[in-house]
Amino acid sequence: PSDSGGCAAPEVVGHRGSGGTSPENTVASIRDARRSHAASIEIDVQLSADGTPFIFHDATGTRTxxxxxxxxxxxxxxxxxxxxxxxxxxxxxxYFSPRYAGEGIPHLDDAARALGGGRTTLNIEIKSPEDSPGVEAVLAEALTQDRRWQRLVARDRVVVSSFDEASLTAFHELAPQIPVLQIGDIPADDATLDRWAGFADGVVTNYRILDPADIDRVRARDLELGLYTLNSPEAVDAAADLCVDEVITDFPTEMVRLLRGRDP
Ligand code: G3P
Ligand code: MG
Structure with a gap:
């Protein structure tokens, strides 16, 4: 049952590639997410000790x-x-399965290659920027100076996101042509939300703590609304009923199928 009043279904964003069905933040997982026909694929980026941008979520390598x-x-x-x-x-x-033995930690540029043609967009999250000093400049340089990235940016296939407002605004000043998404709780005070609307195209928030009453405050500022990380059909259905713009999930294949099957 749907009470979404005829709004378009949310777009599906594969979380860390397709982190529920293949090893997160690897090229294999980005390819997995592409096959799911998700509209977008999210990855996390950090800087190595010698300044190379690589795709990885955690603060240490122990889990993955x-x-x-x-x-x-x-x-x-x-x-x-x-x-x-x-x-x-x-x-x-x-760590995910012996089937993926030898799958490495990708360089940022591997994501551009794995994304390939088509319309899938890439959501590059600047992860823990306090531990990757200078990551904003490295990212801006790559996305604006490298030919492959330039082509993706020109086709509106790249967005950058972060929980860290200072990092996101620093990146935005370096590459204002690339849309940015602020991740975080929807601020209770209008002043903060107004400030976010001043530089961001959208807000990405934890669905478990979203107050539906805040959706109108986000919309009133022309910000898109994304929710993370929705891994049950019930959660995705509820998000669709709320007419959010995107749902981030570890299971993009399953959620694309679910949303296509919903009553219009
Ligand atoms: O894009 C939202 C989501 O990726 C943020 O959480 O910790 O999985 O990067 P995390
Ligand atoms: Mg992330």
Whole structure:
């Protein structure tokens, strides 16, 4: 049953690629998300110790890599303390399934290649920018100076997001042509929401703490509204009923199918 009053179904965003069905934030997972026909694919970006942008969510490699085997003395070291050459020695696929053994930590540019043609957009989240000083400039340089990224940007296929407002506005000043999304709780005070509307195209918020009454406050400022991370059909149905613009999920194949099957 739908009481969405005829609004378009939310767009589906694959979270960390398609993190529920393949190893998160890997090229395999970006390809998995592409096959799902999700409108967009979210990845997290950090900077290595020698300044290379790489795709990774956690602060350490313990959960999703074999760092403890490759670097036994550094198993719980911050992931950003490793050089790019060191990161390339890690297996970021086996934690999910032996089927993905040898799947590496991707370079940011690998995401542009994996995205390929078509219309799928990439949502690049600047993750923990306090641990990746200078990440905004590195990202802006890549997205505006590299030919492959330039083509994606020109086709509106790249957005940048972050929980960190200072980082997001720093990036926005360097590359104002690239849309940005502020992640976080919808601020209770109008002044903060007005400030976000001054630089961001949208707000991405935790669906578990969304107060539906705040949706009108977001809309009134012409901000798009995205929700994360919705992994049950019930949660996605409820988000569709609220007419949100996008739902971020670890299961994009399942949620694309669900939303296509909803009554118009
Ligand atoms: O894009 C929203 C979502 O990715 C934020 O949470 O911790 O999964 O990066 P996290
Ligand atoms: Mg993220």
């Amino acid at each position: 890599t074999d760092v403890g085997e490759v670097y036994p003395d550094r198993a719980s070291s911050p992931i950003v303390d490793f050089t790019w050459a060191e990161l390339q020695q890690l297996d970021a696929g086996s």
